[in-house]
Amino acid sequence: MANKKKGSNNKKKAKSQGRNHNATTVLSLKRLLTALKELDEKGKDAINKANKNCSGQINIGIALKHWRELPDVVLQAYKMLSDSAELIRATSTKYTLLSKISVEDGSKLCDELRQACELVSTSAFLLHQAEVGCARSTRYFIKQRAIAIVSAVTQLIESMQNLRGLEGNVGAQLTGVLWSACDEVPKLPRGNRACMRREIFKWVGECNETMEEFAELVKASESTAGDIDSEDTALKSSGSEGGNGWDDFCENVGTGENYTSDELPIVRASLAIIKCSRGILGLALKAYECAGNIEAAAEDTNEDNKLTYISKEDIPQIGAILQWMSNLQEISRLIGVGVTDLGCLMYPPLNFDLSEKSDAKVEKIIWSNTQIGEQLLAQKDYLLTAAHFIIDATPYDQSIAIPMSEEVKELSSKLLAAIETRAEEASQGISDLLNTR
Template sequence: MSDDNSSSDCRIPLRNLVNLVQCVRDRVKDGESNESHGDFNLPNFWETLAQAAKSTSQEATKLSLAFSKPPLPSEQDAEKMAESFQKSILALSTVYMWFPKSQGMTLRRIIRDATAQVLEGVVQLIDVILSTPLQSLSQEQLTSTGSVWSSCDQFAHLPKDNQAAVLSLLTSHIAVVKDAIEEMEQAQTEALDPFSDVLDDEDLDSRGNRDTYWSESDRQLMAPCRGLMKASAACLRKLTAAVKSNGNVNSSETIAQLDDLADITKDISPSVDDLALSLYPPMDYSGVQQNACKVAGVLVKVLEITRASHVCLEADQSWVEFLSGAVDHNLQKVGALAQGCG
């Protein structure tokens, strides 16, 4: 058999494998979990998932090495490697599908995304092997192999229950809102012209357009808007502390309440970003007011759901009430100033 034919033949199992992995990846992204009948053992789930991820990582290494130097594997050997890789892929996806929704949708989505990332990495690795000259180890192949290793390793660092999963999301939301507040405050304090750092000196000299500056009435309107943004950050910080101290995963009800908190808080940072963007000149007061209402509406829902959940103890009622009052106060000020200046 010629080298060309041998090369062509050993690619066939890889093409079949990549088609299967793509199907498994799509099923993981869109499929439903297999609800467990009886007790679900969470520690056993994590142990089995870690073993499946380790096996997938090892199979990726074996395949990458086999197609990185001569002699190329025979079609029979390539078929064996593909079958072994297929088993590890199916095991990984099957273990993920064991995870029931009742253990937490927030955690399930995190595990789903991590599993899908592994499968996507495997698809990319096989595509690289198929599209580059065989018997050579390209930088792209090294990178793709490393990507599979990294995505498999991340399972060890995922949150292990729904409380930890919700905490990880809340922490990420805090960082985004904090950045939006700091960016807005920096733009206000550093220069009268928020666009001076993105325009040439010639443009600055020749331009007298007040639409790139904040007027005094603009700045007055910005104050309660910043108040809403700071209330958003405070709400996320307080809720994070409450979930950390009081959250539990001892029942399907408390797990579902944590999911509700995760679902509603995801709207905070996008609404804060929209409000911050609308504050740049030229300022459309009606648009600012509309975005302020969106922020306030989200915060009201977050505080209502928090108040009704198990994470809100009697001692937490005071900050919930305080923030509710702060949201209402700032929203009223935005409305009055927007109407008076518009």
């Protein structure tokens, strides 16, 4: 009887020790997660320091050190991430199975999982070092992947520590989540070129989705706008006013499901601005290829503007070109985010209230003071800035020029004209509608 009691106590003690080891590991992983989340993917400190020492243009992007070819330290960081993810995937399976049998036995693999997570985090820390020269996009992708893996490991071990992972299929489900996080590692874009392009493709995709969504709304509204206007006229002519008219019912802003005939020109112009945004983002990709093709650049002198084309041996000028590319990526980011912000304001009925930045005491609302007008104006500025930035392509205090292809030059000119035209159409549409209110 005494031996049975002693054996039972030993099992309880072992189980308690296993849970304590799990708990200690969870605390370590949570500290690691906090450190990962605090990584400066935007490179604010490095950018501010560079701008203080810069007598020329203000840089808004992280200083890059590579484009197509990846330095050894970057290759090693990605290999460390891949190897660690494979180890975590394999170990997590054994950890879950052993924990189901004995929490103590499973906890013996905690150290192995923690060490692998530390290697995953180290790979992210390496690519965030300024001297490595990774872009904001590159930092972002590896940071998010590292967070996903470490977070999944933390949740799995924590579930065994509080015994929730032993209930039903909870442990298996959390292991599946961890597998998915690890399986995404081979799909991770690697290096500045791949990551910056992936980010722009994401913004282009958002442009396409926004255009498709609102094109359907415009199509539906075009088929009903005429009927609504006819009914509105009929109600007014029959004397149905004083609170019972169509305008009162709709509160002068439409039904909330479709656009009014007055709103349609504004939405069409806004969609055209989004189309221009997609065009500029595509243009940025082409400009990167021109700028990144440093090996093909030959030394020459342009007699018209006295700008010197660079060669790959001129390291300081290569640095200036890479900085130009980083700056263009940040301008493109403003465009990508701006498309999302503009899309949020395009749902019917359109909101023509004053923007938060406008003076609340203004006597008359003008188009640029409205929320949608302000966003359209901002998007126009982003697009024009990007187009001129690509056309000029003269970093490094105007001392060199990045040779752009004829295709890039032609597309830039067309987009510049389209941006101005579509922005004017949108502003005129808002002004016309405000004048009728």
